[in-house]
Amino acid sequence: MTKTTRLNVKKDFAKILKSGFPLISKDAITAYEGIQEGTIIELFDGQQFIGKGYFGVQNKGIGWILTRKRDERLDQSFFDQRLKKAFERRRDLFIDESTTAFRVFNGEGDGIGGLTIDYYDGYYVVSWYSEGIYTFKKQVIDSLLSLFDVKGIYEKKRFDVKGKYIEDDDFVAGERATFPLIVKQNDIQFATYLNEGAMVGVFLDQREVRNTIKNKYAKGKHVLNTFSYTGAFSVAAALGGAVKTTSVDLANRSKPKTIEQFQVNGIDVEAQDIIVEDVFNYFHYAVRKKLSFDMVILDPPSFARSKKHTFSAGKDYPALLEQAIAITKRDGIIIASSNCSTFGMNKFKGFIEKAFKATKGKYKIIEEYSLPSDFPTMKEYKEGNYLKVVFIQKLG
Template sequence: MKKIILNKGKDKAAWQLHPWVFSGAIKSTVDHPKNGDIVAVFNNEDEFIAYGMYNAKSRVAVRLLEWDPSKEINEQWWRARVAKAVNKRLALLNEENDTLRLIFAEADFLPGLIADKYADYISIQVHAAGTESVKDIIVDELVQLLHPKGIYERSDLKSREYEGLPDSNGKRYGEVPPEFVEIVENGIHYQVNIVEGQKSGFYCDQRENRAITARYAKDKKVLDCFCYSGGFTLNAFRQGAQSVTSVDSSALAIETLKSNVQKNGFAADKHSAVQSDVNKYLRELGEQGEKFDLIVLDPPKYAPSRSTLEKASRAYKDLNRRGLLLLNSGGILATFSCSGAMDIETFKQVIAWAALDAGKEIQYIYQFCQPEDHPVRASFPEGEYLKGLLVRVV
């Protein structure tokens, strides 16, 4: 097998089961490995560490797969890994939830692979050259395990460019999903656009957080910012919200949200759907003297890397300051960050600064995290990206 030799002192993370070997850690290669090849990784003393997928074009030059030297990375290895990831999630499926993440990349020892189940369809994303080479095997194993109506690929990620891969979108098995696939989450029905929607179609990582936040919505005036297809909005209505205003910059998101409100039989006269830049809309609400009892702030990723964290912190602070200014005394703010570069302690400090600038005294009453189908592997803390806080204005 083709080999990778690491520089002296650059093998510690790999021994500790971290799945990434950066290009700067590599001393030499043996037998000219090509991008996507399976390689054996050794330390400077020629001791075997692990098998992995090589890619000279990527900053992450090797994505480690297996630390047992007796194992062979073949078709059966890939099938077994896919089956293990899927089978441990099946207990999460029931009549109230038919949508979840089946495979979460490095967290499931399957680097470069995301798979989400939306009712009878599966959406996959592949963002590593080595995983791309076994995509057909992965698709076939998912078919054998779950018998979906169709599997659709949405591999149009920036990370593929770094791997030297072109975008790859389209049907990989069975039927092309219809324009809207109906799913159920927390007993609520949604229409999901797998083919053209954001990411792989729906943000199932907020499933539990939506239900927790909705506990505070009964008889309350709610503002749901960055609402997308309405997860927090619909959960709030299900728990008896007095009214909900939902805001998103996407016209498709707003139209989908309106359809979801109607599909679930919630009163349209209690709902206001606004297509607008959220920060601009929050300023306008402040100028109008509007107040709310519960506000949800679930923005896109402001800090894609540590180099952008300082700028992102200012953006998070300003956004949350505007939100806090709109809350009644005793009001609740559910605020989130999906930036992996921002840890929860930093996020708490940012919210504290926002409260100080808003002249509000606050309490942290709950800390949100990722659900069970988005696990965080102990040896790969980078997989922990979603965090949030439930904040009460005193």
């Protein structure tokens, strides 16, 4: 039987937790020293029960509220019900022949903070964001195996020990996949590797954005894709009829990974440019060589560091946009994206305004995207709706 511990909430934090906010911050609790990861905790404001959850330290807090019912047990039945309900919400995706990779459980948006589950053509990848939620591994895996048709299960321990991501074999149960495992999103194919560390080869949350690039904006365009990772945006643009794509990323592995993504989609790799370079250096090079593009895609990590540059989205995004504006043709499109959870869409639009003001340019916002339907969030927890994508037309 998992131990249950009562914790008292400070007065200043009681109201927000009572309103439905699911994340427990360390500052919200009067004392929590000595509590073991995975301990079931009951939160109280004096004698008033607030909620029940688990203790698990991650970068966002020290645990999550999972239920507002004191008598609800966090047992196998609880996990079965939450996973079953989440899968029902994705029923249409499971029968969509054009898409075989998507999220099937999105943390607090599906009722269990600190846990995500992704689907890759019959294989499931479970990501654990703290040692606390990892103590419930048996319940989660048993739910998957008993309720659904599972080829195999892999896991990602996204909590770090001594500052390092835990890299194990990642395989958990069922049968091992043959890699690369080819999956689809809106008929765009992706080579994935479920056993190669934290990232498997494609970011599932950009599904709708890639489809829009392919179907509405790429035809006849010269496209620059920065921070390109495995080139997923470039593939979408090429399939949509782009004249040429240029993919730029600092990581050495980005080039062979991008080549592979082009190849699995039948795209002529030789007709594309794939450059291993610091994006900021490439911007300077492009200005020096008077290069310009019809479409520039900006999807940087929230934080990045190279030998010469440090990038923090909350501080440096306007300057990044200024550099993109300089090499975007008149009436061209800039696709600005950020997955940083510390600011919302309004502030992001403020970054766009600031950048165009600094360059004395004019612009028009023509489309906006946040997380797709398989990434549900809670209105009480705005930080969970982290993705912001804006299609900007440069007018002058």
